[in-house]
Amino acid sequence: MTATGGTGPVDVPEQWEVAGSEERFKGRVVQVRTDRVRMPNGDTTEIAERDIVVHPGSVGVIGLDDDERVLLIRQYRHPVGRLLWEPPAGLRDVDGEPTWRTAARELAEEAGYRAREWHTLLDVFTSPGMTNERVRVFLARGLTEIPADEVDFERIHEEAGMPVAWVPLEEAVAAVRRGDLHNPLAVMGILSVYAARATGYRDLRAPDAPEG
Structure with a gap:
């Protein structure tokens, strides 16, 4: 797999499966949630928790x-x-x-x-x-x-x-x-x-x- 396009490296969209989410906090600007992400690992998958600050940009x-x-x-x-x-x-x-x-x-x-x-x-x-x-x-x-x-x-x-x-x-x-x-x-x-x-x-x- 190459990470480059015709003129250099290019980031690409990718979305691993989320087995579940839980909101931890919701404020005036941001919220925090925990996603349970299925992470590829050979022939099996494992779940990893990832805390995410959700921001409007x-x-x-x-x-x-x-x-x-x-x-x-x-x-x-x-x-x-x-x-x-x-x-x-x-x-x-x-x-x-x-x-x-x-x-x-x-x-x-x-x-x-x-x-x-x-x-x-x-x-x-x-x-x-x-x-x-x-x-x-x-x-x-x-x-x-x-x-x-x-x-x-x-x-x-x-x-x-x-x-x-x-x-x-x-x-x-x-x-x-x-x-x-x-x-x-x-x-x-x-x-x-x-x-x-x-x-x-x-x-x-x-x-x-x-x-x-």
């Missing part, structure tokens, strides 16, 4: 201005006890909304910017060993600040007073390599933009590209 936005600076916001993340520099991001919490429109809304609400040009940058499962959370990260260019008189939302909780920084792409890459940035969307997005720049951004997908 997310989007992230790497904003890049004409001077090739990356837009980052700093947000308090209680589970890790840190202030993290991150790209604007948010939940896929509007049924039927295209993911790039969700991303545009998050860019506006969290950073106060809109973008003229959108591309799909990458698709990731954030932690596939324990959650089904799927994130699509976009590259947004042609950014302009939203005038104050057009702002029709209020930032609350961790989003209140979040600072916005414009970081030169090379400095952002160096910060990733030093281990100074920890948010996975920031790390993956910054390195992906850096790689895309090397090819003149020629191979970017459309904002509505299908998710495999």
Whole structure:
């Protein structure tokens, strides 16, 4: 069996039999369930329990201005006890909304910017060993600040007073390599933009590209 397509490795769908499931927790955003999965093992099968955090999915936005600076916001993340520099991001919490429109809304609400040009940058499962959370990260260019008189939302909780920084792409890459940035969307997005720049951004997908 080969793991590659014509241009490299390709992940493929696969679903092993689930003998039963039990819900352990249901919260405002996520739920936790335990699946009893039949795992192939030679001529027999065995049951293994797998705890899964069920997540609605997310989007992230790497904003890049004409001077090739990356837009980052700093947000308090209680589970890790840190202030993290991150790209604007948010939940896929509007049924039927295209993911790039969700991303545009998050860019506006969290950073106060809109973008003229959108591309799909990458698709990731954030932690596939324990959650089904799927994130699509976009590259947004042609950014302009939203005038104050057009702002029709209020930032609350961790989003209140979040600072916005414009970081030169090379400095952002160096910060990733030093281990100074920890948010996975920031790390993956910054390195992906850096790689895309090397090819003149020629191979970017459309904002509505299908998710495999």
